[in-house]
Each structure stands twice: as C-alpha cells, then as structure tokens.
Amino acid sequence: MSFYSPVRTNAAEAASDEKLHLFTYVEDPEQHTVKRYEEHGGYTAWKKVLADMKPEEVIEKVKNSGLRGRGGAGFPTGVKWGFVPKDSPKPRYLCCNADESEPGTCKDRVLMERDPHGVIEGMAIGSYAIGCHLMFIYIRGEFGHCIDRMEQARKEAYEAGHLGKNIYGSGYDLDLIIHTGGGAYICGEETALLNSLEGEKGLSRIRPPFPAVEGLYASPTIVNNVESLAAVPHIINRGAEWYKKLGTEKSAGTKIFSLSGHVKQPGNYEVELGFSLKKLIYDEHYGGGILGDKKLKGVIPGGASTPFLTPDMIDIGLDYESLVEQSSMLGSGAIIVFHEDTCIVWVILKLIHFFRHESCGKCTPCREGTGWLEQIIRRIEAGEGRKGDLETIEDLCGNILGRTICPLGDAAVMPIQSALRLYREEWEYHIENKKCQVKSHYPFK
C-alpha cells in the first residue's frame, strides 16, 4: 500500500511551466515535509504577510487577483473575506472545506496528501486577512491517509514556528484544528459543515444569516475550499497581476480538473482556466481520448450536480462563463466522460440514488422529491416505465428547484432536467420498448 493515491497528474508539465503552480511539486515524495516545503520557497508568503502587510492589503490583493472559489460556486475569494464585519467583538474563524465528496472530484485529496503545507500556508494567510486566530480544516472521515498527513504537517508547522503563539515575532497567534467528518456529502455544504463542526448532525442552516456574519459558534466565519486556499500563497508571492493574467478575463488563474470515466488517461490536471475541454479529453498529454476509441456520448463537466454536455458542446473553454453559456456549470471541476455504450437512464439512476441517499432530510421537497424521483427512474431503468413518467419527473423537478433550504435539492434535479432535454428520445425509447438502447454493464479489467 503506498501512501499516495496512484492518480495521474501533470506535475511534470507544472514543474516546467511557470504559470502552473498548484502541482509544481506534487510528484516530489518529500514535498509533504516542512523541510522540503521550505526549500521550495514555502512559508515565504506567510512571513511576508506577517512582516509587511495589513489584513486589508491581503484582502485587496486577493480581490485584485480575481481568484474565485474552487469548491463549486466560484464566488470571488477576496470579496467573501471582505464580508467579515470589521467591528464584531466576536472571534472570527476560518474553515477549510476538505470534505471533497462531489462525485467525480478527487483533487483536494492530492493537495493534502502531497503538499499539505501549501494548504496550511494558504489557510494561515486567509486567517490573518479576516483576523482569525483559530482555523479549522474539515476533512472527510474516509480520507484516513489525508488526515494523518495533515496531522503530521500540523505538528511540523508548529515545531518550525509557522503556527502557534507570536509567529515569527509578529505578535500574531494562530492555531489549527484538524476536524474529521463522518461520511456525509451534505457536510460539504458550508452551513451543514459548521453544524457538523459544532458536534451536531450535519443539517443545513437557513440563510441569512450568512456564515461570514454568523457562522461557527455564531461568530463570523469564512469557509473556503482547499484548492482556493492553496492558490493564495502564490498570489502573495508573485502578485495579483501575475495571477490575474492567467486564465481568461473573468475566470482568472489555474484550476485542477479531475478527469474520470471513459477516457484512456484519467487523472488530475492543472491547467489555466479557459483551457479547451476537447483538448483535455483527447490530447495525449491529458485524457488521451475515449476508451476503446469509442464515440463520445456525453460529459458531466463540473461534478455530479452539473448539467450534461453532448459531444457537439465540448469545443469550449473550461471557465465559469463558457459553461454557463452551455447551460451548465464549472462546479468543482470534476469532468466525467461517458461513451456510446452508456445508457443515460442508468447514469441518472446512479446520480439520483446518490442525492436521495445524501439529502439531509430537513426540507420536504428535497427529502420526499429525491425519493420519488429515484423510484420512478429505477422503474424506467428496469424496463417498467409508464406513459406519463417523464412528465411526472419534470413536474417533481420543478417542485424541488429553487424551493429548498440549501443547493443540494437543485443539484439533484439539474442533471435530470438536462438529461431529459438532451437525450429525450432515449428516455422515450426506454419506456416504450421496456429496455435500454445500449447496455451499460462494464467489466473491470
């Protein structure tokens, strides 16, 4: 058993390309140690911030860089930091979201396993920006290896004086707690995450109040994804202008895409935002084309909650705007590819089963609606579909969308709606002929 995930990365490219920065050292087997991290320039940004930057300057810089959240919603990171009230007498908290449970997503794990200090340094800088002295990382409980890695990195960071009291003689104190989850997707949703951190069930909270005003222990709290925070030290070191020039005008920077499903070379690839989706799937340096040289049937571009793309839609740049133009979303950057031998009803059944299982049950449309949807879709998939089922599904979707406490409800129905829109004949065939047009039973070899 090796400690590292055997996942393929484009670290070699990142090491030789000045623009790529998240993956530069991820194939270095010692990068997780504080010593090697420092040798590679680690913690210089944190030192610089504590020595000569005011918190407002850090926020300004991150705002100017154009960095947007990599956890799914793409909200500008610096702007979010700016929402923390300046005058609150309460403590402030920063929580790094390492729940990584959106199906298709396997990128934060690589950063934690292989470059844990990069995550800690980003968290530290974010904490300073909002005036936080106690920060948390919420790691999904199944990631035992990441938890151990982060615990070890935490210990080394304290010993080396990067965390603790009066860091580098600046007078600034900062502590880190490694928190572990219990196998609930919903705890990746920021308000459920906060409940879970408080020792409660992971149920979502009604907003407002937003976490930046009233979050953990009813105090101002910022929740940021692992990858968003890992980009921050690079922005400090190389400047907002440098970062802003990467990617596209509105989608700055680089992003790690987790490419999975029917491609020859699945893996995690760091590329500039705006990178061609087609190239990522077909180029020999990345996905290398479709398994068995079969025909592409569809792509889920941003994790299980994002609407599908058909083959005629993949000639686009991977940035927030281009995907919205295709009625989809960049999401967490999890690109799931499937070829012609895949039944769309079967794909949707896998997805709705997941969302039904993970619904926290707090609001009725999501709790009941996902259950009904799963039942009907399971029936269709089994060849027992009835006339009118598709209309019922559409009706159910319409009654969930926009009517729930948290976005999980929307996440459950958006792929279904898009699958009905884009692959309608296939659903109809399935119901009329009581079977699939294609068989989607895959051997593992």
Next chain:
Amino acid sequence: MILSEASVKLMAEKAEQYPRRKSAILPALTIAYRQVGYLDDAVYKEISRAIKVPYVEIAEAATFYTMFPKKPVGKYLIQVCHNISCALMGADSLIEYLEEKLGIEKGETTPDKLFTLISVECLGSCATAPMMQINQDFYENLTPEKVDQILDELRAKA
C-alpha cells in the same frame, strides 16, 4: 474497556483544542472507529467519559453519520464505491466479483467473520476507478488480479 489508552488520550487532546468540547464528538467517533471498527452504545459511553460530553449528545450526532458501522462487522470491512465514475469503470462487476469470491451477498459478512462487503458513495478516487476501501486503506485502479492478490494478502495476515 473497549477503547485503548492511546485512543482515549487522543480524544481528550482533541477535546482540549476546541473552544467547545462538543465539537470533538465527530473526531472522537472517527478515532474510536479507526480503533474498534464499529460504534455502539458501549463505545459512546466510553467516548463520553473521554471527552466529557454527555452520552446522549454523542449518540444523537452519531446516528446521522453513515461512515461508522453501528454494529460489529468483519475484521475487514470492504467498501466498494458504486458511484458514477467508478460505475463507468466496472464497479458493478467488481461487486459481483467480490460476492462470488467471498461467497456472500453485498451487505453480508463471511462465516469466518473475516470480510464484510458493502457498497458506498463516492470516496474521492474517481480518476483511479474502480476502487474500494478496506478498513483505512484505499485500493485503486482495481483489476481482478489485484483483487485476488489483496484478498490473499489479507487472509494471510489474519
């Protein structure tokens, strides 16, 4: 005592770190699970003493989290991811293969109490599919040969 001294110590340390002790419930559950392999009332009671949080609060929170088996399982808990990326790469076949190899159905434990087989949602290893988790370890890019080898090694170790 079910919990080892080391586990109790770890939990107590965790509880000290947080502004509120109740926050240590989930990490304590994880520590207990990693040592014991499952959680039940007896375990909750010991956690309660270790982190000084009332038993009911621990038992209540624990019901929500699906990662912890709530009754004893085999020495090796095999959890196969059945979510989309893994399914596209043959997770369903993998489950059938394991059922045949182990002579049990999904959800069951082998008579010698060595293996329990279940399937779970995405484990964040989608680009190394299909995959399974056995106790704390992830096994990825699985093939029939690899599965055979893994089972043989675990049997030899047991």
